[in-house]
Amino acid sequence: MKRTAELVLGIIGTAIDFIFFIALGLLLLLINIGVGWSGLEAYFDDVLSSFLLILLGALWIPVISSFISFLLGLIAVIKVSSRPRLSGGLFIAAAVVSSWLMFSGVLFQSLFYLAAGILCFVRKETE
Numbered sequence: 001m002k003r004t005a006e007l008v009l010g011i012i013g014t015a016i017d018f019i020f021f022i023a024l025g026l027l028l029l030l031i032n033i034g035v036g037w038s039g040l041e042a043y044f045d046d047v048l049s050s051f052l053l054i055l056l057g058a059l060w061i062p063v064i065s066s067f068i069s070f071l072l073g074l075i076a077v078i079k080v081s082s083r084p085r086l087s088g089g090l091f092i093a094a095a096v097v098s099s100w101l102m103f104s105g106v107l108f109q110s111l112f113y114l115a116a117g118i119l120c121f122v123r124k125e126t127e
Helices: 004-032 037-042 046-058 060-079 084-104 108-122
Strands: none
Touching: 004 060, 004 084, 004 108, 046 060, 060 084, 060 108, 084 108
């Protein structure tokens, strides 16, 4: 059975996760090497600079979760034809991992993963 819909939805979700991972990772690396907030610390008091450093540390969480959901989505896309039930579980796991990113404006990949996972479970194979 062809699973074109699951494959396309999975590839779109994986591509969005990869783009988000690369863009936010590069932004945080630029900030960490001194291009970003390190120059601002001299202008602010200690409370605000420590808050900015805590915020900088917390911004790695979306990068890590988008990388994890990217890997789950990539494995699911690779296995979608041979093992659709495993792919469905991996797509739904990727949707759960990336679903909290909806608050940062990157909602679409979790919806794509969820739709692909549901399609993997619902569509029956024809012999």
